[in-house]
Amino acid sequence: MFTPNGLARAALRFRPSGFAGTFVALVMAAMVVSACGILLETGLRASVPSARYAAAPVVAAAAQTAPYGHGDDADSQPVPDRARLDGSLVAKAASAPGARTAVADVTFPGRGPNGPLSVHNWASTAFTGEQLASGRPPQRGEVVLAGSRAQAGSHVTLTTPEGTHSYRVSGTTGTPGTAAWLADDEAVRLSGHPGRIDAVAVFPEAGVSTAALKSQVAHALGKHAEVYTGDDRGGVEDPSLGEAKETLTGIGGSFGGVATLVAMFTAAGTVALAVGQRAREFALLRAIGTTPRQIRRTIATETLLVAPLAGALGCLPGIALARWWFGQLKDKGAVPEAVDLSVSWIPLVSAAGAVLLTALLSGYTAAHRSSRIKPGQALSEASVERLRIGWIRTPLGIAAAAGGFVCAGLSASLTGEDAANASLGIVFLFMLAVALLGPLVARACAGLLGLPLRGAGAPAALAAANSRTNARRLASAITPIVLAMAFSSVLIFMQTSTDRVTADQQHAGVLADHIVTADPGLTPDAVRRAGHSPEVTAAVGLLRTSVLVPASGGLESASAQGVTGSARDLAAVQDLDVEHGRLSLRRGEIAVDGRLAGNAHVKVGDRLHLRLPDGTRAAPVVVATYGRGMGLSQVTMARADLATHVTSAYDTELWTKGGTAAGLGRIGTVLDRGGYTTAQSLDRELGSWANSVMAGVLGGFAAVAAVNTLVMTVLDRRRELGTLRLIGSTRRQVLRMIRWEALLVALAGIALGTAIALATLVPMMKGLTGQGPYIPPLVYGSFAGAIVVLGVTAATLPARAALRKETLDE
Numbered sequence: 025m026f027t028p029n030g031l032a033r034a035a036l037r038f039r040p041s042g043f044a045g046t047f048v049a050l051v052m053a054a055m056v057v058s059a060c061g062i063l064l065e066t067g068l069r070a071s072v073p074s075a076r077y078a079a080a081p082v083v084a085a086a087a088q089t090a091p092y093g094h095g096d097d098a099d100s101q102p103v104p105d106r107a108r109l110d111g112s113l114v115a116k117a118a119s120a121p122g123a124r125t126a127v128a129d130v131t132f133p134g135r136g137p138n139g140p141l142s143v144h145n146w147a148s149t150a151f152t153g154e155q156l157a158s159g160r161p162p163q164r165g166e167v168v169l170a171g172s173r174a175q176a177g178s179h180v181t182l183t184t185p186e187g188t189h190s191y192r193v194s195g196t197t198g199t200p201g202t203a204a205w206l207a208d209d210e211a212v213r214l215s216g217h218p219g220r221i222d223a224v225a226v227f228p229e230a231g232v233s234t235a236a237l238k239s240q241v242a243h244a245l246g247k248h249a250e251v252y253t254g255d256d257r258g259g260v261e262d263p264s265l266g267e268a269k270e271t272l273t274g275i276g277g278s279f280g281g282v283a284t285l286v287a288m289f290t291a292a293g294t295v296a297l298a299v300g301q302r303a304r305e306f307a308l309l310r311a312i313g314t315t316p317r318q319i320r321r322t323i324a325t326e327t328l329l330v331a332p333l334a335g336a337l338g339c340l341p342g343i344a345l346a347r348w349w350f351g352q353l354k355d356k357g358a359v360p361e362a363v364d365l366s367v368s369w370i371p372l373v374s375a376a377g378a379v380l381l382t383a384l385l386s387g388y389t390a391a392h393r394s395s396r397i398k399p400g401q402a403l404s405e406a407s408v409e410r411l412r413i414g415w416i417r418t419p420l421g422i423a424a425a426a427g428g429f430v431c432a433g434l435s436a437s438l439t440g441e442d443a444a445n446a447s448l449g450i451v452f453l454f455m456l457a458v459a460l461l462g463p464l465v466a467r468a469c470a471g472l473l474g475l476p477l478r479g480a481g482a483p484a485a486l487a488a489a490n491s492r493t494n495a496r497r498l499a500s501a502i503t504p505i506v507l508a509m510a511f512s513s514v515l516i517f518m519q520t521s522t523d524r525v526t527a528d529q530q531h532a533g534v535l536a537d538h539i540v541t542a543d544p545g546l547t548p549d550a551v552r553r554a555g556h557s558p559e560v561t562a563a564v565g566l567l568r569t570s571v572l573v574p575a576s577g578g579l580e581s582a583s584a585q586g587v588t589g590s591a592r593d594l595a596a597v598q599d600l601d602v603e604h605g606r607l608s609l610r611r612g613e614i615a616v617d618g619r620l621a622g623n624a625h626v627k628v629g630d631r632l633h634l635r636l637p638d639g640t641r642a643a644p645v646v647v648a649t650y651g652r653g654m655g656l657s658q659v660t661m662a663r664a665d666l667a668t669h670v671t672s673a674y675d676t677e678l679w680t681k682g683g684t685a686a687g688l689g690r691i692g693t694v695l696d697r698g699g700y701t702t703a704q705s706l707d708r709e710l711g712s713w714a715n716s717v718m719a720g721v722l723g724g725f726a727a728v729a730a731v732n733t734l735v736m737t738v739l740d741r742r743r744e745l746g747t748l749r750l751i752g753s754t755r756r757q758v759l760r761m762i763r764w765e766a767l768l769v770a771l772a773g774i775a776l777g778t779a780i781a782l783a784t785l786v787p788m789m790k791g792l793t794g795q796g797p798y799i800p801p802l803v804y805g806s807f808a809g810a811i812v813v814l815g816v817t818a819a820t821l822p823a824r825a826a827l828r829k830e831t832l833d834e
Contacts, residue, residue: 159195545674617653
C-alpha cells in the first residue's frame, strides 16, 4: 500500500500556506468542470414525462430533426417548428399486425369568445380521457367546449387559421380549461396544415405487448415516421425538447470543453508556480543527496494529498452552479419545465480525476529541471532566474499564436453560434501562446511599461527593475489577468456589437407607423380590415418564424417572415435595403440577407435549398438580397409558402403606414415604431444572457485565479521584503513598490487581453455583421477598473501582512 513519504508530510505540516493557493485553484477548476459536465449529461439524458400520450402505448410521429451531410459528415439539426405526418399514415398504422386501432392527433391554436383556445380533433379524447358532461360528440360545423361556460345547442364564434365562423355547441366536457374539439376531418382541414397530423396513437389488441406493437408499427410506417414508447413519448408532446437538448449539450460540450481547458490550464499554471517557488528547497535537497526520483515522488505524494480533496470539495459548488444555471435556462424558456437536472457520479468523478491528473502533470513538469540538473546548478538557478526559455516552449508558443491568427481569419466566414463557439477557441489559442511565451512577453511588457516608472521615484524604479529581472514570476501573475480580460471582452463585446448593428438596422428599416399584434395571432382578415381603416395607406401581415439554411457545411437557423400583401406595401413599411435584384412576393421566390446568401453561396437567380419550419425541403429562387436582415428578417417570402408549415398559421404582426391607434385597436394590441423597437431590444437582452453567463463563469474563474496567483507571488517574497526593511526601506516605500508592481502587472494583463480580444473580434464581426466591433467605453472601463482594483488589492494585503515581521522569514 502506498504511504506518503516524510518530505511530503513535512511540507504539508509545516508549510500549509504554500499549498493554499494550489488548493484554491484546484477547487475552482473542479467546480467549473463538474458544472459543465452535469449540464452535458443532462442534455444527453433529458426527457419529458408523457402526459397527453400517457394512455397511448405506442405513438408515431415525424422526426423533429432535419438531417444533412453524408457518411461520416452526416448530422442533424432540430427543426424550428413541429414536423408533421401525412394523414394517410393513420390507416397504415392501424393495419399493422397486433394493432387494435390507430387515432390521429391534431392540435392547433384558435380563438373563442373568451380568448385563446387549444383546438383538437375529437378522436384524440380516446387517449386523453376527456368525457362529455353534456351533449354529444361534434359533427361538421359543431364544437365541444371544455367547462360549462357554454350550453349544448348554443352557438359560438371561433377563429381558426382558415377564418372566423359560427359553430353550434354539440356538447361540453367536465374538465376545466380553454380547449375545444372539432370533428376529425374538420380539425385537419382548419388546422392551417391540411392533410397533416401531429401524431398517431396506436392501441394494441389483447395480449400484444408494447414492444411487439412498436416493432410492427415501425415496419408498417417505414421511413415515414418514428415510433415512440415509454418516456420517449414526452418528446412528441413537446418538440422543444430537441432544441433544449441541443442547448444543454452545446453549453456542456462546446463551452464546457473550452471552460475545462481554461480551468485545467489555469490550475496547471498555479501548481507549476507553487512548485517553481520551491526551487531553492529542491536544490538544497539535491545538495544533501536526495535523488531526482525521491523529489518527483514527493511532488506526486503532495499532489495526491491535496488534489483529491480539492476535487471532491470543488464538486459541491459545481453542483450548485449547475443547478443555478439550469434553473436560469428554465426561466428563460430554453428548457421545458418538465426536464429535471441529471446529477450522477460520472461528471463528478471526471472532474476530480481531471483535477488530479492536471496537478500531477503540471507538478512533474515544473520540477523536471530542478530534479535532474546538478545540485550546484540547481542552487544557482534558484537564486537567479534563468533568462532563456525552453527550446520546446518557444516553437509551441509561436505555433499557437500563428494558429490563433489563422483561426481568427477563418472566423470571418462564420455566423451565429458557430462564430460564438469559434471565438472561445481562438482566445484559447492566443492564451496558450501567451502562457508558453510568458517570460518573453512579460519581459517586453516590463521594459515598455517600466519606462515611465523609472522617473517616478525610488519605489517605482525598484518595481520596474524587479519586473524586468523576474520575468517568469511576472508572467505567472499576468497570464490569469489576460485570461479574464480576453474571455470576458470577447463574449460581452461580441454581443454588444451584434446588438448595436441590429438596433441600427431596426431604426433605419422600420418605416411603419403602427405594429399590431394579437394572441394567438391576427385573424386571417386582419390585413383587409386594416387596409380599410381611416388614414392607412399601406398594410401588410407578417408571419414570423424560422427556417434552416445551409451554412458552414451544415444547417443554421435563420429568422423568416412570410408576407401577406404586396411588395409595394412591404416597401412602404419596411426598408430592407435591397442590394441586388428586385423584391418579389410570388410563390416559389425568396429574398435573403446578403450575408446569409454569401454563407450559403447563392446569388440572385440561384435556388436556395432550405428547410421550412417543419423540416420540409424547399428550393425557392433567390430574387433579391438585402442588407438589413439582422434587424428585420434574414429571409422574406410569401406567407403562402410558410403558413402550412407552422403550428400557428396566423400572421404574427400587422404593419401599417398611417392609421390611428384607435382605429387599429379593434384588430389587436397597437404599438408605435418606438414601442416596437423597444420590445425587440428586450428580446435581444434575453438572447445575450447566455454570453453574459459564460463571460461571468470564465471571467470570474480567471479573476479568482489572478488574485490567487498574486497572493502566492507576494507571500513567496517575504524574505525579499524583509531584506528591503533591513537595509533601511520604510514600510510605506515597500508597499508603494508592491503597488507599482501590481499596477504594472494589471496594465500588462489588460493590454494583452485587449489585444487578444481585438484580434478575435475584428475579423469575426466583419464576417458576422460587416462592421467592426462595438466596445462600450463604460463597460470596457469597468472591466479594466475591476482588474486594477483586484490586482492592487490582492498584492497589497498579503504584503502588508508580511511586513508586520521585523526579521527575515525563515
